Amino acid sequence: MSDDETYVLYLAVMLTGLKFTRFVGGSASDAFKMVFGSITFDIGDGKGPNPTDGNCSTTSGTISCNNAPDIGTAVHEMFHSFDKRYQELSSGDGDLLASNYYPYEWVADGNYQSGGYKCSDDNCLAHPPDYPGYDSSEAFANLGENWVLGTSGIDPEHFGFADNIAGQNLNNWMNWMMPTFLSNMGLGLR
């Protein structure tokens, strides 16, 4: 990876951690470690998916990409990681992913797939509705991507929520659910 590509991943980690400081306290890096554990990035070393299936493949502790991801994709993949880490840590919650709580009726609703976001294309939705296998986990990762980057000051013309009911509902849902997710994961809330 080039220095620039490494910087993008570092920025994605710090911005994501910063978003979680309001829930778990500490510094951005402390919050990231608490919520995500340690994440290994495998970029361009052949551990990513078949390139026809997409760029990145993510488990709770590893993000493997064929090519260095852009900032949107990097944060999106972190929410796939969060989704699986929730499943691992929330032992009292069956085998559910965090994204299993994502409102079912929103998954197939264009107002929520893209209409609630400032931009409706790949620039702010790493895996848009036409992505193969689009489901609640993709909707959840797109939501996390815009939840983090919409308040980061990075590309405010594109990342974040549209000024409409769907946009407000998406943002509110994540803010409302996150304390429950973190509590179920046994992570201290400030």
Ligand SMILES: [Zn+2]
């Ligand atoms: Zn995805």
